[in-house]
Amino acid sequence: MLSLATQTILIIAILTISVAVVCYLGFRILRASRDLGTDADRATYETLHRVSQAAPHFTAGLQAEGASRAARHLRDVLGCEGLAITSTTAVLALDGPLADSGGPGSAELEHHAAQAVRAARTQVVRGGGVDGVYAPILVRGNAVGTVVALAPRANAGLVRATSEVAAWVAAQLGLAELDESRALLMEAEVRALRAQISPHFIYNSLNAIASFINTDPQRARTLVVEFADFTRYSFRRHGDFTTLAEELQAIDRYLLLEKARFGDRIRVSLSIAPEVLSTVIPFLSLQPLVENAVRHGLEGKAGGGLIGITASDAGAFAEITVEDDGLGIDPKALRAVLAGTADGVHVGLRNVDVRLRQLYGDGQGLVVDTAPGAGTLITLRIPKFQPGYDAGPPA
Known part of the structure; x- marks a missing residue:
């Protein structure tokens, strides 16, 4: 049987080790918290990460395949239960439980999206237990489609956020158009160089060949x-x-x-x-x-x-x-x-x-x-x- 002195020493040792472990874990948790930043910092990072994942899918313009791949990331950004992306005439992408079932069908989405396109401003459609926020995608002042957020109840924050996401999509489509215009301009310049070569050089070369x-x-x-x-x-x-x-x-x-x-x-x-x-x-x-x-x-x-x-x-x-x-x-x-x-x-x-x-x-x-x-x-x-x-x- 251990003596009283020995037991006291063991208890003190155990307490010391316990305090050290708690301090170490506290230090690690505090350091991890500092690395990740505040809740606002983490939310900002997550939003930027999501939009960076969505951006490459708009490089070819507003196409069904790219819209479908981007929709999931944009729904996560908005935190809504359903998201649709439309052109001026058709639904290009659907994502989330309210988009798959329980929400408006394609015909209803297309109808309300067409109204938002004509009005060129965000519209909220309520009813049937599902609200829809229809935000037009405006490229150089012209509506080319909509971003639609679906939720049981659309509050002012969701309306504003959906409008901002639609503006971001419009910016990506504008960049895609610039890339296309740049490529067309380069092609036109190469054609101009070819045209420069053809009349002057070809005529003189054929004359030189004929002389020999x-x-x-x-x-x-x-x-x-x-x-x-x-x-x-x-x-x-x-x-x-x-x-x-x-x-x-x-x-x-x-x-x-x-x-x-x-x-x-x-x-x-x-x-x-x-x-x-x-x-x-x-x-x-x-x-x-x-x-x-x-x-x-x-x-x-x-x-x-x-x-x-x-x-x-x-x-x-x-x-x-x-x-x-x-x-x-x-x-x-x-x-x-x-x-x-x-x-x-x-x-x-x-x-x-x-x-x-x-x-x-x-x-x-x-x-x-x-x-x-x-x-x-x-x-x-x-x-x-x-x-x-x-x-x-x-x-």
């Missing part, structure tokens, strides 16, 4: 093949991107055809770092710069001149330059060209500059150093790593 048919048939045949390969590349239908290697190959064919016209008046210097040849670049982003050097830099210069093309590794970028020692450009006229206020001259420069800025940001447009009689140096920097940009199959 009798005097040098072999060279004429070679030029026909180069002409066919260049035009096939320039007018290909797939992809907005290519590799630096492919674009340089097309430029080589272009210059061979121009040399058939100008002979030794055009000289070319190349300095290309092998490690940047696989860099993905916008389709027809270099060839128009070289064509600009020929047409506006050297064609009108007595004795012609030199075109230098370089491509080097600059860390996260491939730095590419196109330089000529031709006539140069007046800086004031150049500013007008890049601003889009000068018609018909140096169109290629403007289109390439706009496309680069759209793709990589305003700081990544063309850098042009020029002056009358001093030639022109054009520099562009292309990110070497561009997730989501695919050069597509070889031309």
